[in-house]
Amino acid sequence: MFQKLLGKNISNDEVVQYFKSLKSEPIQRENNVSNLYDYEWLFKEDGILITVLNSIIISIKVYFSPTPICQPFRDEFVWGLSYISSENDIKKQFDFPENLNREPMRADNIYQHKNCTVAFDAMTGEINYGEIRL
Structure with missing residues (x-):
């Protein structure tokens, strides 16, 4: 669903209908x-952040945690990432390069592949968010 929204105008019927289907304003x-x-x-x-440039959706970020502020997202995100539960999963199941965030006091371990970024809590290894961009 999210990949279909990328690159579309915010006034597009499909985009408007999707926004209406979300729980939150x-x-x-x-x-x-x-x-x-x-x-x-x-x-x-809903745990979703939409980024807009010139009325076009350029990025969609889905927050998988923390609950209960954002319920874990169960639908397909990209490449089956909805089924990732820990940092070990992304290393084993997907072709993501090693951790890109080398800061010693980092909060997230960040992995990027093509137009997708995934972040894991540096302490627990749980997935925090996934983001796809144009």
């Missing part, structure tokens, strides 16, 4: 710092 956050995107919509109860 979007919280809009304007970007006044850089020109990478115009604004983001956070659907807090």
